[in-house]
Amino acid sequence: MGDVGEVGAELRRGVTRLYSRFRSERLEGEVPDAALLVLLALDRQDGMSLTELADAARVTLGSMSQTVRRLQELGHVTKSRDPEDRRRVLFALTTAGRRAVTASRRHRRDWLNGRIAALTADERAVIAAAAPLLTRLADS
Template sequence: MPENIDEVGAELRRAAVRLYSRFRSERVEGEVSEEALLVLITLDKQGGMSLSDLAAAAKVTLGSISQTVRRLEQLAYITKSRDTEDRRKVVFALTEQGQQASTASRRHRQDWLNARLGELTAAERADLLRIAPLLLRIADS
């Protein structure tokens, strides 16, 4: 039975808020935000996505993602072109600079997090890896 379900929820909420806040604060001058980085990573894995594709992947509105990509475009981290078949659509691609920025940001942030994770036991790390998909499932439900 959902014995302590309220407790689980409260702990989870607190953990997510704090963790997000902490991740964000690890960002240094010149690095893009968490959300923008996820866009770069998404485009790295699968180029040629439209604005709608990116909005769906990030689970935000079109208006929201539109501003995020505008900033990334101003930084010359991504390029925007028109879809030749359906000219209402735009197609985004990662630039060489965007690629580099993405890699550098990821490395820097992983360095910090890896140090934290390294302080855990192997069992705890295994727990985390097992739980992460669960968290994503909840977030995307």
């Protein structure tokens, strides 16, 4: 199975299934995926504008506006004026929002680690060798 087309097809199938399964692993009451992406973005960088959040999630401003509004209603994000440009609105995580991010990350990390632990040592070595290559493919 060294043919580029075959390797690509097998990789697409595996990544698609793993991503789908990973996304389906959610805590009861966890926010939808679009909202979780916003929480994750704000966890990396508090004080993002609606445009920055929409760009990060690759969605329209209207869609992001609805998502952020829902997150505000849930008490996960707050909005404030940019102190340097009062016309600009910035969003940040609340304590509840940060807890939601932490819980979601922990749950998915534990799920994946449990699946990896069930593999043989040789299979784990293959995954360990492939992981940096997958990251390199994603980043190129």
